[in-house]
Amino acid sequence: MTFTNLLYQLEAETGILTITVNRPDKLNALNAATIEELRHAAQQARQDDAVRGIILTGSGEKSFVAGADIAELTKLDAATGQRAAEQGQEAFRLLEESSKPVIAAVNGFALGGGCELAMACHMRIASDNARFGQPEVNLGLIPGYGGTQRLTQLIGKGKALELLLTADMIKADEALRLGLVNHVVPQAELLNFTKQLLSRILTKAPLAVGLCIDAVSAYYDKERQGYQTEAESFGQCFTSADFREGTTAFLEKRPATFTGK
Numbered sequence: 001m002t003f004t005n006l007l008y009q010l011e012a013e014t015g016i017l018t019i020t021v022n023r024p025d026k027l028n029a030l031n032a033a034t035i036e037e038l039r040h041a042a043q044q045a046r047q048d049d050a051v052r053g054i055i056l057t058g059s060g061e062k063s064f065v066a067g068a069d070i071a072e073l074t075k076l077d078a079a080t081g082q083r084a085a086e087q088g089q090e091a092f093r094l095l096e097e098s099s100k101p102v103i104a105a106v107n108g109f110a111l112g113g114g115c116e117l118a119m120a121c122h123m124r125i126a127s128d129n130a131r132f133g134q135p136e137v138n139l140g141l142i143p144g145y146g147g148t149q150r151l152t153q154l155i156g157k158g159k160a161l162e163l164l165l166t167a168d169m170i171k172a173d174e175a176l177r178l179g180l181v182n183h184v185v186p187q188a189e190l191l192n193f194t195k196q197l198l199s200r201i202l203t204k205a206p207l208a209v210g211l212c213i214d215a216v217s218a219y220y221d222k223e224r225q226g227y228q229t230e231a232e233s234f235g236q237c238f239t240s241a242d243f244r245e246g247t248t249a250f251l252e253k254r255p256a257t258f259t260g261k
């Protein structure tokens, strides 16, 4: 697929894919076309063996993603609104369920759908100018791309409800204090810091990394048994070449070289 609203840039030597939401004149607001491109990008990244990890960011220095495109929202009714939410949720779930690590580099406003997009990633690094919020109630709306669920998971019911009901915008240091982001760094260092964190993860056994992500996801999935998932995945690790390599390398006092098999 050719992307119009995203930049899809794969660095061949590291396997790091950077997906950049690229509508800077609209503060990278997510219109339906961009949501569809995000769904394709997430699928493409999952299927491409050359992609080992993903960074998601926004274009420019002001905004990560300033929410769903409000001009488009005015055209929706009950049925098309529900469908739009389901499409957004599906696209974001593809990122969340990726066995390859996905880190959001939040470079400015992460509001509404932007906060929801960041929360669908496995981790979030914020630049010091980042602002987070779910301002939907200002518009007579509620979040539709998983915000009520993931915000509650990440920061707990009381604080989630406070942000949802007040529509307050919080600064990066407050987001760090609440556990909404993993780190806050100066904007000039954001992409390098995120890349270094991802690169460290990419030195680990890929199958084990993917199974960790999946086992943590199972905790939040009412259809699944988290402890059972963990036990089964733990067992699965013993069949992998990477388990043999990891343990052999430890005993031989050398760094492991993993193949993802």
Ligand code: COA
Binding pocket: 025, 026, 027, 029, 030, 066, 067, 068, 069, 070, 071, 109, 111, 112, 113, 135, 136, 139, 141
């Ligand atoms: N949807 C559509 N367009 C948006 C947008 C959104 N969510 N957020 C920003 N834009 C557009 C603005 O309309 C403006 O476009 P224009 O230049 O064609 O008029 C452009 O992006 C720049 O935004 P502007 O509001 O002028 O920037 P600002 O620095 O004054 O304010 C924000 C920045 C983020 C505080 C403000 O844009 C805002 O509140 N955006 C909406 C956030 C929101 O409610 N998101 C949830 C949607 S469900």
